Structure formats: structure tokens, C-alpha cells
Amino acid sequence: MTPTTTPTTPPEFAWDRAEPTSPERRAELLGTPGFGAIYSDHMVTIRWQAERGWHDARVQPLAALSLHPATMAFHYGQTVFEGMKAFWRPGGRRALFRAADHARRFNRSARRMAMPPLPEEDFVAALDALLLADGAWVPPARGHSFYLRPFMIASETHLSNRPAEEYLFALIGGPVRPAFAAEPKPVRLWAATDYIRAAAGGTGEIKCGGNYGGAYLAQRQATANGCDQVVWLDARERRYVEEAGGMNLFFVEAAPGGPRLVTPALSGALLAGITRDSILRLAGRLGYQVTEQPVTLDEWEAGCREGRITEAFATGTAVAIVPVGHVVSTEREWTVGGGKAGPVMSRLREALLDIQYGAAPDEFGWMRVVATEAGDR
Structure with missing residues (x-):
């Protein structure tokens, strides 16, 4: 049956x-x-x-x-x-x-x-x-x-x-x-190229135990290289950024109309994070531009070096929001946002906490x- x-x-x-x-x-x-x-x-x-x-x-x-x-x-x-x-x-x-x-x-x-x-x-x-x-x-x-x-x-x-x-x-x-400090310090992320987390059609978009146990070997690799979490890349080309450990990723870009938030689109391999969705909705309410689109590891590095990407942060239930300060791989390393928490992330984090703790009206009915x-x- x-x-x-x-x-x-x-x-x-x-x-x-x-x-x-x-x-x-x-x-x-x-x-x-x-x-x-x-x-x-x-x-x-x-x-x-x-x-x-x-x-x-x-x-x-x-x-x-x-x-x-x-x-x-x-x-x-x-x-x-x-x-x-x-x-x-x-x-x-x-x-x-x-x-x-x-x-x-x-x-x-x-x-x-x-x-x-x-x-x-x-x-x-x-x-x-x-x-x-x-x-x-x-x-x-x-x-x-x-x-x-x-x-x-x-x-x-x-x-x-x-x-x-x-x-x-x-x-x-x-x-x-x-999961991190009350005022979280920026994390270092290890760009995994030897392992993948998930592929479209698999179980990456759900929360099953095997998704997490299968990630531990790459996490050991990250720790051995002085990093806090893994940046997972796509299964086919190993170019597109997907998640950071068990968290969703956001990038803040300088744009003519003000800061723009970019996050990888849900592809069938990414978990549809509840915190991710909350940040997308909060960002729109606070007046930020929001885009869901693919981002390659090369684009992330170039954007940081050119000053176009001013912040990056990860979201999830355990961490709420945590800034990303550095990205490391076997071939390269770069700093994100001067290695510090940025103003957009900090504003979004406080807005989310205010709703959760009853310090601000719950306009979303969450x-x-x-x-x-x-x-x-």
C-alpha cells in the first residue's frame, strides 16, 4: 500500500x-x-x-x-x-x-x-x-x-x-x-570542487538526512583549510554558486537605484529556505531591489574585486543571517565587503529579529x- x-x-x-x-x-x-x-x-x-x-x-x-x-x-x-x-x-x-x-x-x-x-x-x-x-x-x-x-x-x-x-x-x-555569535562575525567559505551537494531531480530541495551526512566529507575539507562552511557549486559545470553549507546565499550589489539583493534561483537542487523567503520579502518591504538569478563563482570574485558586490551573507533557521567575509578555494582567495558585516545585512537581520521577538509589527502574519x-x- x-x-x-x-x-x-x-x-x-x-x-x-x-x-x-x-x-x-x-x-x-x-x-x-x-x-x-x-x-x-x-x-x-x-x-x-x-x-x-x-x-x-x-x-x-x-x-x-x-x-x-x-x-x-x-x-x-x-x-x-x-x-x-x-x-x-x-x-x-x-x-x-x-x-x-x-x-x-x-x-x-x-x-x-x-x-x-x-x-x-x-x-x-x-x-x-x-x-x-x-x-x-x-x-x-x-x-x-x-x-x-x-x-x-x-x-x-x-x-x-x-x-x-x-x-x-x-x-x-x-x-x-x-549558531554563531549574537553579533555574528563574518565566516570563511570553502569553494568545494571535489564534491557536490545535490543535482536537479535529486533530493537537494528537501530536508532528508542523507543530504547532510553526504556533506560532511567536504565540510572536513573546509575545516582543514581554515574555513567555517562549504560553498556548494552546481553538479553539471561546477561553476554556479548554490548554497553555503546548509544555508542559502545572498549577494548585495551596488546599483544606480540603491543596493540590489541577488540570490541563486531555486533550481530543483537548492532548498527553499524559510529564512531565505523571509529575507526576500523583507528586502522588498524595505525598498531594496531583489533578483533571483544564477551567479558563478567567477562572477562573485570579479564583483568583489571590482567593488560591485559590496556584501554577501548566508541565511538559515539556525543562523538567521550571518555575513560572509572570505571565500577560499584550492586556487584562489578573496575578501568580501572588506571582511566585515555590511549595512544591508545588518538592517535585514535586525528587521527579522524585531518581528520574531515582537519588537515590530508582524505585517506578514508570520x-x-x-x-x-x-x-x-
């Missing part, structure tokens, strides 16, 4: 409350959360079977998963995930950033991997439920947030090479500081405010 056509809505969540972390210990952890190392008290799970559809929706104490060695996700790579954030608001409220958009992208990933889509309303309900359970874990400091990781795996026990007929959706979360009692249900 094809596991992509039964969007049965799961029942109301069953609640199994965890013994809460003490307020003192939680405050200590919120003070220095790191990134991706601390988790809140609960998790959400929902199961899918070919015969039943989605069922058994639960909020329960965070715990290890018990999986058989023949669980199909281990062998055939049917895994997808999202990364998103919630932000603190005064008065016992928390706000999710672009929850419905993450739900839609999660389902695009699921369909591409022959996995059952989870109805958008149930995806969002799972996010709400975790915030209701663990609202006290959302840090109040600007720049800090509550990172949510929804994921789905093929949970059937079988070794047949086919789409599974059982799946587990799970949601975990925890407090995080920015924030989903969830009323919570800071962890008490």
Missing part, C-alpha cells in the same frame, strides 16, 4: 506529564544553552500505519526510542526533518515563526521520500502541544530561542527494499543560542502566538 495517500487525522493528544526540571536547574541551562545540546522535558509522537493512517498522538516525557535493528530507516534512509524556532513573548505567551510554512515544506520532503504527509493542522498542533508542555524552556534573551526539531522515520521492522508501511513522527525541542502558562498545563 502506497504510504502517501492516507492523511487520516490523529486523535487528540494523550498527555503523560514528565517530572519537570527544577526551576533552578532550568534557569542555569537557559543561561548558557549552546546549540542543539539541551532538550526540554517532553516530546510529541504520532504513528502511521498503512491500515490505520495517523494515530496514537502523544505528549510524553522525553525518552530514548526503542527500535529494532531491522528498522527500515536504518537501512534505506527514509528520514525527513524540519528545523524551526519559537520565541519568548511577555505575559506567558510564546510565538512560533512561520509554522504553517514549515508544515508544508515538511510534507514536500515526505512526499519526495515516499512517506505519508502529516496534515498541516496536526503538524502545527504538535508544535503547540510541545510549547504548552514546555513553555518555560523558551529563553527570554534576544538572540536566544527555542529550537524545534520535527522529524519522521520509517519505523517498520523489515529488510525489504521498498517504502515502509509504518512511520513515526516525533518532535523534540530545546533552548538555543545563535508569527503564531501560543498562550502558555510557562510550562503548566
Whole structure:
């Protein structure tokens, strides 16, 4: 039975409350959360079977998963995930950033991997439920947030090479500081020519686990050359700039009508970043010209050396926006924007953070405010 056509809505969540972390210990952890190392008290799970559809929706104490060695996700790579954030608001409220958009992208990933889509309303309900359970874990400091990781795996026990007929959706979360500093310093990027990230028609435009594991060898190469992340080039010609690590790239060009933002067009190999789309829309609202078009590595270098490209930055959920200061390859190296964060990037970053933290009106309808009692249900 094809596991992509039964969007049965799961029942109301069953609640199994965890013994809460003490307020003192939680405050200590919120003070220095790191990134991706601390988790809140609960998790959400929902199961899918070919015969039943989605069922058994639960909020329960965070715990290890018990999986058989023949669980199909281990062998055939049917895994997808999202990364998103919630932000603190005064008065016992928390706000999710672009929850419905993450739900839609999660389902695009699921369909591409022959996995059952989870109805958008149930995806969002799972996010709400975790915030209701663990609202006290959302840090109040600007720049800090509550990172949510929804994921789905093929949970059937079988070794047949086919789409599974059982799946587990799970949601975990925890407090995080920015992946880079609160005022991020410019990163150095390594232009990878030995490896590619994705090709049109593959899985580069979705969030599946193999896309990231397959990038680690090039990332090691970048680190060995004193760089922070990889600049991925296109699979066919190895000329066109695509992404920076797991982030989308933007270039700021000097233009007669004012600064112009250029970003590589979505080609079927690039991930349609939620932050990327947010920056495109914010830039237009702030009066910047915006263009989506191919950019070669040579054009990037020439533009910087000629002073035409004045800034470059990368965007993603983990980093928000981070400036690019240098680009390095086996044959060349150049500086971008004097190696410093530029005014356009800084303005866009602050505008985005103002919306996320409630310091500016949400004219785009991006924030989903969830009323919570800071962890008490």
C-alpha cells in the first residue's frame, strides 16, 4: 500500500506529564544553552500505519526510542526533518515563526521520500502541544530561542527494499543560542570542487538526512583549510554558486537605484529556505531591489574585486543571517565587503529579529502566538 495517500487525522493528544526540571536547574541551562545540546522535558509522537493512517498522538516525557535493528530507516534512509524556532513573548505567551510554512515544506520532503504527509493542522498542533508542555524552556534573551526539531522515520521492522508501511513522527525541542555569535562575525567559505551537494531531480530541495551526512566529507575539507562552511557549486559545470553549507546565499550589489539583493534561483537542487523567503520579502518591504538569478563563482570574485558586490551573507533557521567575509578555494582567495558585516545585512537581520521577538509589527502574519502558562498545563 502506497504510504502517501492516507492523511487520516490523529486523535487528540494523550498527555503523560514528565517530572519537570527544577526551576533552578532550568534557569542555569537557559543561561548558557549552546546549540542543539539541551532538550526540554517532553516530546510529541504520532504513528502511521498503512491500515490505520495517523494515530496514537502523544505528549510524553522525553525518552530514548526503542527500535529494532531491522528498522527500515536504518537501512534505506527514509528520514525527513524540519528545523524551526519559537520565541519568548511577555505575559506567558510564546510565538512560533512561520509554522504553517514549515508544515508544508515538511510534507514536500515526505512526499519526495515516499512517506505519508502529516496534515498541516496536526503538524502545527504538535508544535503547540510541545510549547504548552514546555513553555518555560523558551529563553527570554534576544538572540536566544527555542529550537524545534520535527522529524519522521520509517519505523517498520523489515529488510525489504521498498517504502515502509509504518512511520513515526516525533518532535523534540530545546533552548538555543545563535549558531554563531549574537553579533555574528563574518565566516570563511570553502569553494568545494571535489564534491557536490545535490543535482536537479535529486533530493537537494528537501530536508532528508542523507543530504547532510553526504556533506560532511567536504565540510572536513573546509575545516582543514581554515574555513567555517562549504560553498556548494552546481553538479553539471561546477561553476554556479548554490548554497553555503546548509544555508542559502545572498549577494548585495551596488546599483544606480540603491543596493540590489541577488540570490541563486531555486533550481530543483537548492532548498527553499524559510529564512531565505523571509529575507526576500523583507528586502522588498524595505525598498531594496531583489533578483533571483544564477551567479558563478567567477562572477562573485570579479564583483568583489571590482567593488560591485559590496556584501554577501548566508541565511538559515539556525543562523538567521550571518555575513560572509572570505571565500577560499584550492586556487584562489578573496575578501568580501572588506571582511566585515555590511549595512544591508545588518538592517535585514535586525528587521527579522524585531518581528520574531515582537519588537515590530508582524505585517506578514508570520508569527503564531501560543498562550502558555510557562510550562503548566
